[in-house]
Amino acid sequence: MKLNFQSPKGVPDILPQDQKYWDFVSNIVQKRCQAFGFDKIGLPIFEDIGLFQKGTGINSDIVQKEMYEVKRLSDEPDEDHIRYALRPEFTPGIARAYLEHGMQIRPQPVKLFAYGPVFRHDKPQKGRYRQFYQFNMEVLGAKDPLIDSLLLLLIWQIYADLGLKNEITLEINNIGCKKCQPKIRKELISLLEPLESKLCPTCQSRIYTNPLRVLDCKNKSCQSIVHTLPHLIDFICADCKKYFMNTLEYLDELKVPYDLNPFLVRGIDYYTSTTFEVKDNADPNKLTSLGGGGRYDNLLALYGGHDIAAIGFAAGMDRIIEKIKTLEIKVPSESKTDIFIIQIGAKAKKLALNLIADFTQKNYAVSCAVGKDTLSSQLKAANKVKAKYALIIGQREIIDKTVIVKNMTEATQDTIELAELEKYLNIKLNAGN
Ligand code: AMP
Numbered sequence: 030m031k032l033n034f035q036s037p038k039g040v041p042d043i044l045p046q047d048q049k050y051w052d053f054v055s056n057i058v059q060k061r062c063q064a065f066g067f068d069k070i071g072l073p074i075f076e077d078i079g080l081f082q083k084g085t086g087i088n089s090d091i092v093q094k095e096m097y098e099v100k101r102l103s104d105e106p107d108e109d110h111i112r113y114a115l116r117p118e119f120t121p122g123i124a125r126a127y128l129e130h131g132m133q134i135r136p137q138p139v140k141l142f143a144y145g146p147v148f149r150h151d152k153p154q155k156g157r158y159r160q161f162y163q164f165n166m167e168v169l170g171a172k173d174p175l176i177d178s179l180l181l182l183l184i185w186q187i188y189a190d191l192g193l194k195n196e197i198t199l200e201i202n203n204i205g206c207k208k209c210q211p212k213i214r215k216e217l218i219s220l221l222e223p224l225e226s227k228l229c230p231t232c233q234s235r236i237y238t239n240p241l242r243v244l245d246c247k248n249k250s251c252q253s254i255v256h257t258l259p260h261l262i263d264f265i266c267a268d269c270k271k272y273f274m275n276t277l278e279y280l281d282e283l284k285v286p287y288d289l290n291p292f293l294v295r296g297i298d299y300y301t302s303t304t305f306e307v308k309d310n311a312d313p314n315k316l317t318s319l320g321g322g323g324r325y326d327n328l329l330a331l332y333g334g335h336d337i338a339a340i341g342f343a344a345g346m347d348r349i350i351e352k353i354k355t356l357e358i359k360v361p362s363e364s365k366t367d368i369f370i371i372q373i374g375a376k377a378k379k380l381a382l383n384l385i386a387d388f389t390q391k392n393y394a395v396s397c398a399v400g401k402d403t404l405s406s407q408l409k410a411a412n413k414v415k416a417k418y419a420l421i422i423g424q425r426e427i428i429d430k431t432v433i434v435k436n437m438t439e440a441t442q443d444t445i446e447l448a449e450l451e452k453y454l455n456i457k458l459n460a461g462n
Contacts, residue, residue: 039153040160050350051162053360055144057190058164062142065183067166070141072122075099078114083331084121086298088238091117095149115148118297119165120325120341127169128334137170138339144346155351156317162346172326172338174272177303178279184320184342185285188307191349192358197319199286201305202261202293203273204241207327209266210301214240216264224254245294247316252292260291269302276303299325303340309352319352320344367393367458369416369437371407377422384420387451393458411437418454 036042043051059069078098085091099113116122123141126132132139144164151157166183168176181199188197205213217240225233229248236243244255262270280287287305295304304323308315322342329337353360368388372381381397388395398410404421411419421433421442432450435442436457445453 037159039151039158041158047350049360049362050353051346053353054191054346054349055164057187058142058144061183061187061190062140062166065140065179067140067142067183070123070126070143072116072119072126072143072145074146075113075115076122076125078112080121080125080332081114081117084124084299084328085118088235089296089298091149091297095151097148097150117149118147118343119143119145119163120167120297120299120328120343123165123167123341124169124325124329124332124334124339127337128329128332133170133334133337135170138168138176139170140166140168142166156345156348158347163343164346165341165343166322167339167341169329169339170337172302172324172340174275174279177276177324177340178283178285180322180340180342181280181287181305182283182285184307184322184344187344188319191353192356193319193349193352196310196352196356198288198308198310198315199305200290200293200308200315201277201280201287201303202290203265203269203276203302204261204294204300204304204323205265205269206301209264209269210241212266213261213264217241217243217258220258227254239298241294242296244292245296255292262291272302295321295323299328299331301326305342307344309348311352317348318345319348365394366396366411366414366416367418368395368454369407369411369414369419370395370397371404371411371419371421372397373402373404373421373423374427376427377424380422380427381420384450388454391451393454417458420450 096117097115146160221236229251232243232246232251300323302324306321307319309317324340326338370381372378385395398407401407416437419435430447431444434445
């Protein structure tokens with residue numbers, strides 16, 4: 030069949046049979062975040078393009094190549110003359126909301142989490158989409174190694190709850206602060222300049238615009254050059270070194286396992302100090318990232334705030350779910366149908382309609398098989414949706430004012446008077462039978 034429309038490239042549908050995975054991940058994130066005192070925040074899907082240009086960074090691939098602009102079809106200019114972009118990540122929106130809603134006056138730090146779709150024009154392939162989903166945690170308004178290590182504990186607990194504890198490696202680094210980063214850049218430029226001809230074209234162009242990014246180039250020959258360079262820990266200032274050591278000490282105390290990666294530099298411009306990434310152990314080259322984050326102590330100043338320190342983390346939910354599926358991790362898939370109504374005959378059909386109206390009103394999940402009239406075909410349909418109870422109404426039941434209630438998991442059944450039906454089901458369904 031030739032269809033007129035398909036979902037856009039790199040924008041997969043999330044089908045009903047996959048919803049249980051999404052519920053599983055978002056329930057764990059929500060539960061864990063709340064245990065750590067994070068509040069949920071909802072943000073616009075599109076924002077002022079400048080928010081990302083200034084924050085994510087004009088030199089980042091995300092802004093330069095991957096961001097989608099949102100335009101109205103009309104030629105009439107908008108009253109505010111602002112250009113908008115679909116959010117390619119959450120952090121800039123959360124930083125904006127923190128400032129816009131005066132969250133500086135709340136007890137600090139403010140801890141927020143969010144999840145939902147983000148948009149980047151990536152090359153579509155498995156694990157790489159143009160609309161994908163992230164969950165995101167941010168701690169704004171304070172800087173302390175304790176905050177960094179507790180955020181990493183939260184992240185570690187989430188992956189453990191997801192069943193991925195042995196599947197991931199938490200890599201960590203410190204890329205310096207506002208004070209030492211200009212010096213680090215200078216040092217790196219002088220080290221990289223003589224090696225320029227041996228680097229890939231992207232790294233060649235980055236030597237002067239963003240030399241830190243050369244350190245995490247995925248190109249093998251760039252990596253072999255980079256690995257001969259001194260480690261960032263040798264360049265960062267004494268304060269950053271102390272901060273890093275304290276963070277690692279606390280992680281040891283919390284028994285959060287980590288690997289030091291002296292070349293870990295994330296692809297977003299605002300990062301400073303602590304940076305980290307969750308790598309997929311199944312990838313021997315450790316290039317597949319299941320999540321990443323770090324401090325961004327200078328971002329809020331760019332948005333008009335003053336020196337407000339912050340740290341955050343974002344994970345790719347699509348990739349995590351693919352991993353859960355590959356590993357065949359069992360996720361809860363509760364039956365959504367409490368009651369399946371089976372009717373035989375015209376009078377039974379009318380009673381069925383009334384029961385559907387009654388029980389849905391009382392918030393039970395009710396289903397029936399439209400267009401199927403035999404008992405066996407309707408029972409088959411009840412089995413297919415994994416209904417907890419089937420109510421069977423035939424001619425005999427209409428005459429007797431009764432209903433047969435079949436427990437679908439135990440394959441037992443009772444005949445119940447219509448007047449007693451609600452009470453009976455109430456007890457059974459609420460007892461979890
Ligand atoms: P980032 O915001 O770039 O730090 O990415 C955070 C996480 O989002 C990554 O670790 C990936 O798991 C996920 N991610 C990034 N880009 C994509 C993409 N195009 N498709 C699916 N997941 C992605």
